[in-house]
Amino acid sequence: MMRAKKVFRNKKGMTLVEVVVALALTFILITVLGSLLVPVMTLHRNSESRMIMDTVGQKLLNEIAISAAGCDNLVLYSDANPTLTDTTKYKMYLNNGYIYKNIYRSKWVATPILVSEESYRNCKVVSFDLFAATIREQKSYDDLSMGNYVRILYARIKLSRNNVVSDYMITTIKIYNFSMTGYEIMDNTNKVANTNANPHTASSGYKSIIITPYTTS
Helix, strand or coil, X not given: CHHHHHHHHHCCCCCHHHHHHHHHHHHHHHHHHHHHHHHHHHHHHHHHHHHHHXXXXXXXHHHXXXXXXXXEXXXXXXXXXXXXXXXXCEEEEEECCEEEEEEECCCEEEEECCCCHHHHCCCEEEEEEEEEEEEEEECCCCCXXXXXXXXXXXXXXXXXXXXXXXXXXXXXXXXXXXXXXXXXXXECCCCECCCCCCCCCCCCCECEEEEEEXXXX
């Protein structure tokens, strides 16, 4: 009995000071771990945003290229949303973070070129620029004089997602049928579009495009 009583008396509980110290150490440990996890989580979120922006950006550029490559006429505008009255044509322009295609279907209908805003996966287009150029494309490796002047349209976009901004994404669109028709990429002043700007370094380009779809008749 005496032995059991002695053992019981040797068991000590934590004092209030020890509890406070333990809680403080736990709080410090949680704070340190949290400070280490935040940059890791931010890096992961930013990497995810960049991958999503790359995917969405390529889809956007592909849609722009498909629309512009098969055309009878292209006119580039400095105005971000020019007035369009000719119902045989349509325009593409940037508005509120989305690139729209405005087509006449008994009335003018503007829809995002990726079908729906949900297709953008929370990405916003922060810039949309267009540039024109003419290049001489070699037809034959045997005869260098057998060249062909090809009209080029460059489309450049930049996206943002979760406060992360992408690099410029650029696609090169060759308008081959212009080589046969002799048409040029024009601007809204009815002049040949400026071909001096480099899409990789220029601060800005044309802001919208009006397209006359290709017809076989």
